[in-house]
Amino acid sequence: MIDLDAMLQQKFGFSAFRPGQRELIEATLRGQDALGILPTGSGKTLCYQLPGRLQPGLVVVVEPLLALMADQVARLQARGERRVVALGSDLSPDEARFVKMHLADYRFLFISPEMLLRGDVQALLRQLTISLFVVDEAHCISQWGPDFRPAYLQLGNVIHALKPRSVLALTATAPNRVQQDIVNGLGLRQPFAFIASVDRPNIFMGVMQVADAQSKHTDLLAVTQAVQGPKILYFDRRQQAEEVAAQLQEKGQYAAFYHAGMTASARELVARQFMVDQVDVICATSAFGMGIDKPDVRLVCYTYLPESLEAFTQGIGRAGRDGAQSAALLLLAPADMARASQFASTLPDAKMIKTIFAHPELYTKMNDPQIDLIEAYIQSGFSEAETLAKLTARLAEKQASLQAMVGFVNAPGCKRAALVAHFDDLVPTHTDLCCGELTPAVIAQLAPATAVKSQAPQAWQAVFKQIFTFAN
Amino acid sequence: MLTALLLQLFGDDPRRETGVYLLLTGKRTVSVLYAGMRAHILQWLLLYPTLARTDYQAAIAQLIRAGVLAKTDSGLILTDKNAQVRAAQAIQLPDAYRPWMGLTAFDQRLTLAVQAVSENGAGVHHYRPAVSDWGVQQQVRRWYKQGIQPHTFADELQSLFAALPQAAGDVLAAGFIGHEFVGSGQGDLATQMRRTQALAQLVTLLDENTQKWPQTAALWGGRQAIFPRTQTQIVDLLDQGFSREAIGQRLRVRPSTVNEHLLTAAIMGQALPLEGLFPAGVKGAFDQVPDAAETNYQTILTQVPASDFFQVRLFQILQFQGRWPENDRS
Ligand SMILES: [Zn+2]
Numbered sequence: 119m120i121d122l123d124a125m126l127q128q129k130f131g132f133s134a135f136r137p138g139q140r141e142l143i144e145a146t147l148r149g150q151d152a153l154g155i156l157p158t159g160s161g162k163t164l165c166y167q168l169p170g171r172l173q174p175g176l177v178v179v180v181e182p183l184l185a186l187m188a189d190q191v192a193r194l195q196a197r198g199e200r201r202v203v204a205l206g207s208d209l210s211p212d213e214a215r216f217v218k219m220h221l222a223d224y225r226f227l228f229i230s231p232e233m234l235l236r237g238d239v240q241a242l243l244r245q246l247t248i249s250l251f252v253v254d255e256a257h258c259i260s261q262w263g264p265d266f267r268p269a270y271l272q273l274g275n276v277i278h279a280l281k282p283r284s285v286l287a288l289t290a291t292a293p294n295r296v297q298q299d300i301v302n303g304l305g306l307r308q309p310f311a312f313i314a315s316v317d318r319p320n321i322f323m324g325v326m327q328v329a330d331a332q333s334k335h336t337d338l339l340a341v342t343q344a345v346q347g348p349k350i351l352y353f354d355r356r357q358q359a360e361e362v363a364a365q366l367q368e369k370g371q372y373a374a375f376y377h378a379g380m381t382a383s384a385r386e387l388v389a390r391q392f393m394v395d396q397v398d399v400i401c402a403t404s405a406f407g408m409g410i411d412k413p414d415v416r417l418v419c420y421t422y423l424p425e426s427l428e429a430f431t432q433g434i435g436r437a438g439r440d441g442a443q444s445a446a447l448l449l450l451a452p453a454d455m456a457r458a459s460q461f462a463s464t465l466p467d468a469k470m471i472k473t474i475f476a477h478p479e480l481y482t483k484m485n486d487p488q489i490d491l492i493e494a495y496i497q498s499g500f501s502e503a504e505t506l507a508k509l510t511a512r513l514a515e516k517q518a519s520l521q522a523m524v525g526f527v528n529a530p531g532c533k534r535a536a537l538v539a540h541f542d543d544l545v546p547t548h549t550d551l552c553c554g555e556l557t558p559a560v561i562a563q564l565a566p567a568t569a570v571k572s573q574a575p576q577a578w579q580a581v582f583k584q585i586f587t588f589a590n
Numbered sequence: 591m592l593t594a595l596l597l598q599l600f601g602d603d604p605r606r607e608t609g610v611y612l613l614l615t616g617k618r619t620v621s622v623l624y625a626g627m628r629a630h631i632l633q634w635l636l637l638y639p640t641l642a643r644t645d646y647q648a649a650i651a652q653l654i655r656a657g658v659l660a661k662t663d664s665g666l667i668l669t670d671k672n673a674q675v676r677a678a679q680a681i682q683l684p685d686a687y688r689p690w691m692g693l694t695a696f697d698q699r700l701t702l703a704v705q706a707v708s709e710n711g712a713g714v715h716h717y718r719p720a721v722s723d724w725g726v727q728q729q730v731r732r733w734y735k736q737g738i739q740p741h742t743f744a745d746e747l748q749s750l751f752a753a754l755p756q757a758a759g760d761v762l763a764a765g766f767i768g769h770e771f772v773g774s775g776q777g778d779l780a781t782q783m784r785r786t787q788a789l790a791q792l793v794t795l796l797d798e799n800t801q802k803w804p805q806t807a808a809l810w811g812g813r814q815a816i817f818p819r820t821q822t823q824i825v826d827l828l829d830q831g832f833s834r835e836a837i838g839q840r841l842r843v844r845p846s847t848v849n850e851h852l853l854t855a856a857i858m859g860q861a862l863p864l865e866g867l868f869p870a871g872v873k874g875a876f877d878q879v880p881d882a883a884e885t886n887y888q889t890i891l892t893q894v895p896a897s898d899f900f901q902v903r904l905f906q907i908l909q910f911q912g913r914w915p916e917n918d919r920s
Contacts, residue, residue, distance in 0.1 A: 188722035196718035204724060213725045360778070375777060379592075379645055381694075383701055384777035386720055387765060394772050574774040578751050578763035585704065585768030586744035588711040 120147075120172060126164075129171055130197070136161045138312035142286065143168055145310035146250055151285045153256075153300060153311040158290045158432055159411060159439040160314065163190060166252045166286060167197075170226055175249030175283070179228045182255050182267050184208055187228040189409030190254075194226060201225040205233055218242055231258075231269035232497040234276055243280055251282035253304060257289040260299040261508075262515060263428065268498040268508070274305040285309075290435070291316055291428050294542045316431055316541045320438045322564075323533045324447035324556035325526075334451040338421060341447065341556060342366060342399055347416035347567025348392065349399045350436060354422040354457075356403055363401040372570045373399040376406040395571045407433065413440035414567045419447040423458035426519035427526060427540050442565030447556050448527065455527075458520060468506055475502045591779045592649040594677035595638075597658060597668070604665030605629050611646045614638040616689075618817060620850050623857045624903070628885075628910065632857070635689040636816065637786070681780045684787030691793045692814030693786060698723060699809050700789075701767065702730045703738075704747070708768030711740035720767040733809050743805050750803045753795055758788035817858070821851040828852065828866055834900075849900040856907045864915065867904065872896050877916075882909050 122140060126132050135143075138156055142165045145152040156162045170177040181187045187204040194202045201224045203217050221227065221242050233239055257263050259270035277285055287300050287309075301309060328334045339362075342349060353359040356377040366373035374388045374397045385405075391397040393412055400406060418437040424430040430448070438444030471492055474481045478496045481489050495505040522540055529536035533553035535545045546552075551563060575581055582589070599610050609625045616636035626632040650666070653659040658670040668674060687693070702721040709717045719727060751759040761784045764775035775781060793810060800807040815822075820841065827837045838848045856862055868876065875894040884890055887902045894902070908914040 191724075192718045192722050196716060198716035208723070210725060213728075217724075379642065380777040381640060381697075381782060382723075383697060383721070383765060384775070384782065386722075387767065387773060387775050388777050390720075390767060390772040391774070396772060396774065574764070574772060576760055576764070576774065577756075578759035581763035581766060581771070581773065582744070582748055582751070585708040585766060585771045586711060586740070586748075587769070589741050589744035589748070 122168070125168060125172065130164065130168070132164075136164075138314055139164055141310065141312050146284045146286050147172065149284050151287075151306040151309040153287045153297065153306060153309045153313075155289055155292050155297070155311075155313045157314055157316060157318065158435045162254070162288050162290075163193065165288065166250055167194065167226075169250055171199075173249040173283075175247035176221070176224060176243075177226050177250045177252065178234075178243065178248055178280075178282070179226065179252040179254055180231050180234060180270075180273065181228050182231065182258050182265070182270075183408070184230070185405075185408045186254065187230070190228055191226075192409070199226065202228075204228040205239070206230050207233070222246055231267060231273060232494065235269055235272055235498060240276065240279060248280055248282035249284075251277055251280065251285045253285070253287045253300075255289055256287035256300045256304070257292045257296050257428070259303040260292075260296040261511070262299065263292075263296055263426075263519075265428065266512065266515070268495045268500060271303065272498060274303050277304060291431050291541055293540065315538070315543050317534065317538050317543060317546055318435060318438065319546065320441055320443050321434060322443070322445040322551055322556065322560055323434075323537065323553035324445055324449075324560070325533050325553065326447065326555055327450050327452075327527070329451070331451045331453060334421070334449055338362070338419070338449055339365065339369065341417070341419065341449075341561070343369065343371065344558065344561050345417045345445065345564060346569075347398065347564075348395070348412060348414055349417040349419070350406065350410075350415060350433075351399065351401045351419045352406075352421060352424075352433060353401060353403060358421070359401040359403055363399070366399055366401070371399050372397045372573075373401060376400050376402040378403065378405040395568050396573055398570050404429070404433070407436055410436060411439070412436070414442065414565075415439070416444045416564050416567050417447065418445075419449055421449055421454075423448075423450060423454050423520075423523055423527070425458070425516070425523070427522050427537060428519070430523065430526075431537065431541075438565075440565075442567075443551065443563060445556055445560065445564055450527065455524065458523070459517075471502060471506055471509070475505075591681055592641075592645060593653050593656075594680040595683070595779060595783070596646070596649050597653055597674050597677040598681075598683055599629075599631050599634065600659055600666055600668045600674075601629065602667060603629060604662045604667050605631075606665045607647075607650055609665075611641070611643060614646075615641055616816075618854065620853045620857070620903075623854060624907065627857050627907070633688070634683070636694075637684075637687060637689075639694055681783055682787070684783050684790055686787055686790035686794055688790065689816055690813045691790055691797075692811070693789050693793065695726065696793065696810050697785075697789055698726045699730055699733070699811075700806075701765065702726060703733065703743075703809055705767050706730060706734060707738065707740045707743050708766075708771065711744070712769040714769060717769075730809075736808065738805060746803050746805050750792065750795065750806055754788065754791055757784075758791050761785050761788045762792070817851075817854060820847075821855060824848055824851045825855050825860060825862065829863055831863075831866060833866065853900065853903055853907065856904055859911070862904075864908075868901060872901060876901075876905050876914075879905075882914070 122143065126135060138154060139161055142152050142154045146169045154165055166177055166179060184206045187206055191202050191204050203224050205217050205227060207230065253273060258265045258267040260266060285304060285306055287304055287306065328337055356379050359375045359377055363373045363375035374391060376385060376388050389410060392400050415437045418434045420433065424433065434446035437446055474489060474492045475496065478493060481493060492505060526536050532548040538545055606625060609622055612622045613626045613631060613635055614637050616639050626635060654661065658673040659666045660669045698721045702719060705720045764773040765785060766773045796803055796807045796810050820843065823841060824837055827840065834845065834848050838845045852862065875896060879890055879893050887899065890902045891897065905914065
């Protein structure tokens, strides 16, 4: 029997497993399928990193987003793992060919579900021993959920064809019926299941509805200045994120903005400035968060109505990962509700679907979520009529997700209870530090956090002195 | 601030919204390049390859709403010169930039190389790479394996930076990530453009004197071929005296493809042997065209009936560039 604790200490530098990790790892090691519902930041990735290092054979990890893949690869690289690669749509044809030719040399393969559906890729994988097949963000398989991804529906067939030793499905949040969709859709065989509570008792659940946009803005700046330590403010418009960051800078805060319109290098730089406490307020769109495993974030604030409770739970889960008292805040003005419902009712029309089906190659990488979704259906082999039918059905789902969100905002009584109930979880008891308005009294009880560190020097000569310490 | 950048790409003459977008993101078709040349914005080809179309469209719509750009049948025109002056103050276009510099990829290689050298120099071999792109990681790994020594690279980079204006060195260093170091750079577009300018100045030095900074020059990799190899082959064969038809047959490409490559080469300023492209009679007829600056190709085609679209367009390109041999004009 392998000493998992020693392995954890040796290879990963952790002294103890977090809840669920050991059980899930043991299940995969004995060849049993498993379903892990673990909140983000609770160490989901260790559940396949560790078995991957213990067993011979390839670990295939299906990731829905390039950014997630890149982050997972970088984490493994940071631990010194070189036999790791991501086979995503961002590789050039030459690079993809090289990776495919050398698949047997890798220990970890991260791959998008669409890429996995390709015949040539499956043929190559069939020749290899797959010790573990991981489906990350497994809730994407559920058409009930807001993150539905058509290609996930085909993963069951892929697993059947590839015959991995075991399958591990991971996700952060999944109500009962989504759990059922995962187990059935992936064809998990008598899976071991570990389902952690979505409730994070150390995160105060702030919900504030203010009279108008002006007071919302005033409150936002005031709360941001009052809460000490690292903070993430979410916006649904890039321009707003930029503007608020500038206003906070004027007030002497170390603020930066982050959104998908920035270059990859700029995003990486800002994310790292936040990680090392050179910046303590990030004004971001939903693009920010993946790979941000900062333990002492004290406030996560949404300035708009998130599309679903799933997205909201995931976002606020970035607060207080160190277990210390932190806060979430949903800060809304009346117009935000209308804006959200407008978003939820926009879906591609039949004409748009027809246009894209006629020339799918012209519409890739348009950076438009609606077009991307249609492209995803095409790549997953759906016909035009099926796509239209699925998208029409999705409209109802999107609106239901939004209704759940609105229900949460307007829920009388305990907000935490309302959130937890949505995920079929046990309802906790309300306390003084549970939910409601984020008042100065609540803020005063938040845990202390690291202060902003000194900034990097401006002159390149001084920078060189710091980064090239070995030079003269 | 995208609006401030985009406003500088419009002028009194109508320019197509899509054409300007395709130029910025690097679509290299004859029509995009030809329009870019006429609008004097060809130098910004590939300046912003990651610009999302939706962001571009939103920014243009905002400029139209603000009344500084106006729609006409043949494209957008600038209606507020002062607004353009203000835009140029908000965001400076990087005038040292050239499309062949391959800056987007070089930026990533430089960032990763600096990190690798900084970490390894400090004795650290496991770190989270600053660039996640697999191809870039492979390139930098290969570069490093050519025998890079941390201190010699640091020395070289130091002397290279010393040859740059102070502000250029500063903005580049602010983007560095190293051992226990994260630069203080910001993510706004103005910074992005200042960084592009600084990187372009650095590449200009490397391009002028590869020997002086060999390790950085190797990391840069020389001038980027922004057009396919077929184009070079076609121009070479033309230089050797082959006709357009013969070139097409030899390389097994369609006549229209041969024409497109030759026009592209001309737009990008390459010298072409005109004798092979314009028989003497046709050349003489072009010399006699009443208005050599005529932009409508149909008009010229009727004035030189023995010519074809290719010749007319090439004539227009060379006229515009001042490269049409005028000696026969009397
Ligand atoms: Zn409560």
